[in-house]
Amino acid sequence: MSKFKSDFPIFSNHPKLVYLDSAATAQKPQTVIDAVSRVYGKMNANIHRGIYDLSQEATTAFEDVRALTAKFIGASEAREVVFTSGTTESINLVAYGWARKYLRAGDIIVTSEMEHHSNIVPWQRLRDEIGVRLEFLPVGEDFRLDLQAADQLDMKRVKLLALTQASNVLGTVNPVVQIVEHFRGRGARPKVLVDAAQSVAHLPIDVRALDVDFLAFSSHKLFGPSGVGVLWARKELLAEMDPLLVGSHMIATVTKAGATWAEAPDKFEPGTRNIEGVIGLGAAINYLEKAGMRAMAASERVLTEYALARLREIRHVTLLGPDTAVGRIGVFSLVMRGVHAHDVAEVLNREHVAVRAGHHCAQPLMHRLGVSGTVRASVQLYNTEADIDALVEGLERVKRTFKV
Numbered sequence: 337m338s339k340f341k342s343d344f345p346i347f348s349n350h351p352k353l354v355y356l357d358s359a360a361t362a363q364k365p366q367t368v369i370d371a372v373s374r375v376y377g378k379m380n381a382n383i384h385r386g387i388y389d390l391s392q393e394a395t396t397a398f399e400d401v402r403a404l405t406a407k408f409i410g411a412s413e414a415r416e417v418v419f420t421s422g423t424t425e426s427i428n429l430v431a432y433g434w435a436r437k438y439l440r441a442g443d444i445i446v447t448s449e450m451e452h453h454s455n456i457v458p459w460q461r462l463r464d465e466i467g468v469r470l471e472f473l474p475v476g477e478d479f480r481l482d483l484q485a486a487d488q489l490d491m492k493r494v495k496l497l498a499l500t501q502a503s504n505v506l507g508t509v510n511p512v513v514q515i516v517e518h519f520r521g522r523g524a525r526p527k528v529l530v531d532a533a534q535s536v537a538h539l540p541i542d543v544r545a546l547d548v549d550f551l552a553f554s555s556h557k558l559f560g561p562s563g564v565g566v567l568w569a570r571k572e573l574l575a576e577m578d579p580l581l582v583g584s585h586m587i588a589t590v591t592k593a594g595a596t597w598a599e600a601p602d603k604f605e606p607g608t609r610n611i612e613g614v615i616g617l618g619a620a621i622n623y624l625e626k627a628g629m630r631a632m633a634a635s636e637r638v639l640t641e642y643a644l645a646r647l648r649e650i651r652h653v654t655l656l657g658p659d660t661a662v663g664r665i666g667v668f669s670l671v672m673r674g675v676h677a678h679d680v681a682e683v684l685n686r687e688h689v690a691v692r693a694g695h696h697c698a699q700p701l702m703h704r705l706g707v708s709g710t711v712r713a714s715v716q717l718y719n720t721e722a723d724i725d726a727l728v729e730g731l732e733r734v735k736r737t738f739k740v
Contacts, residue, residue, distance in 0.1 A: 340627065341718045345369065352688040354726045359504050359667050359714035360692050361556045362537060364620075368559055371619035375612040383611055384585060384602075398611055401618035402601070408621050409551065410542030411568055418567040418574070418601040419614055423533040424454040425580070426552035426567035427498070429604060430529055431458035433577035434550075434569075435496060441467030443495040446519075446526070448473040448481055448510075449704045450503040453697040455531045459498060469493070475704055479506045479657050483518050491524040499528075501535035505698050505712065506657040507640075507667035509535065512546050527573075533557055537716065538636060538665045540629040543568055555613060560620035564613035567604070574600035581606045632717050637661045639715055643668055643724045650731055652740050656705060666715035669696075672731070675738045677709040683737055684711075687730040 341347055343365040346355070355363060375397075381390040383398050403414040411417060420426045435445070445459050449472050463470045471489060476482040497519060502509045516528055529550040532541060536553040543551050550573070555564035569577070579586055579597060586606040588596045597603040624632075640661035647655050652673040658664045672680050681693035692712040695702045702709060713727055734740070 341720075343367070343623075344718050347718070350688075354687075354689040354723045356713040356715065356719065356723060356727060357690050357692050358537075358557070358716035358719075359534060359696075359712065361562065362559045362716055363718065364559055364561070364616075365623050367623050368561070368616050368619045372561060372612045372616040375615050382608055394611060397615050397618075398609070401614050401621075404618050404621055405566055406568075408541075408625070409536075409566075409568055410544050412544065413571065415599075415601055416568055416571050416574065418569070418604045419609055420552075420565040420567055420604075421563055421610070422554040422556075422565035423452075423531060423552045424565075426565050427454050427529070427531065428458050429567055429577075429580045430550050430552075430569070431462055432580045433604070434527070434573060435459075435462055435468075436466065437576075437578055439466065439468050439495055442469065442493060444469045444471055444489060444493045445496045445498060446471050446473060446486065446489070446494055447498045448500070449475045450481070450506060450508065450698065450701050451498075451500055452504055452531065452533065453699070454533075455498055455500060455529075456700065468495075472700070473499075475506075475701065479508050480663070481508075481510060481515070483515060486519065487522065491519065491522045494519060494524040494526045497526045497528045498531070500531040500533075501541075502532075502538065502665050502667075503657075503698075503701075504534045504667065505669050505696050505701055505710065507664040507669075508658055509539070509663045509665060511663070512548065516547065534665065534667070537624070539633055549573060555617040555620065558617070558620050559623060560617035561610070561613040563610045564617050566617075571600065574604070577604075579603050579606070583607070627717060635717070636666050636715065639719065639721065639724070640664065640666045642721050643713075643715070643727075646724055646728050647731075650728060650735075652735065653731060656707075656710060666719075667712065668714070669710035669712045670731075671707055671710055672734060672740060674740055675734060677711045679738070680711045680731070680734050683734045684727070684730040687726070687733060689726055689730045691727070 379394045383395040406414045528548040532553040551568045556562040584607045586603045656669045677693040694709045
């Protein structure tokens, strides 16, 4: 994987940097940076509105990314792809535009204890507003979801499964197909939303093979610019959903008496979109396609096994998450006995090792694990075994500093 590192200028600008925080945001290859710069230098114009050449060029580039994104995730057609500001907005759009419209008091939404807040709080608000029930699949001792706990639910009331494909804390990859089959085999017929924010840059995704209804992810974890996200949904669901924000580009007609909406995806994309960000996302997808998602996943599996072995060697450090690289991505959360996660991260920072410390927007999971927070290291295609070695050496320095 070291061959990719030269594609990312952050590392030439910071030669000592050991970047292990890609679960928060991934670094950007030069091709993405160039694509964003090219928008401003060569095609800066608003889209969908101008009949002049520059606007047409920008519109074509923007819509080409919609088609590219659809192909990347196995969607049937480009118009099933909605560009948002990120995974959080995408999930809120489903909560407001579909769930709020079609669910009723007593209906059940099932999520899990390992979810990011973005896949919990929108459903809590819906519960408070209309009286739906919110149930959490528990995390077992093996750091995987306990599906048997769901068997106590009234399956005919289960209307939505909203689950992460990969935990941003544990690295656990949830077997979405098997989970959905478990519910359907017991009489449930829920819609299924997948939070792919963590998985999309690590695993090949095919929404038709997953047989889900909604899928959300963010550009910035995929080597693309921030401020851009994707909501994919089946076209029949997009047709019946309400928009989250209204005005500007998303309308068909406006009179003093009222307004009508444009067809999807336009009705979910009000105002001027993050044009340069979307085009940068297209460059990121092209970069991933060139690198090869399956080859990347195989290389990451090797690096993950190496990291698990090395981190287990450290005394007084507890590693949270599945104990093998099978069914997990390269995300490693750990707790050092007697040392606060922020202190660990600060000492690592002095060694030029960048990790994340805190609750990782997953406080229910922290409560389940019995910790206030963790130190999280996460890898991407630019990381190597040398980076893991630097992490381990840094953790040993933390132990010496705090006399652990």
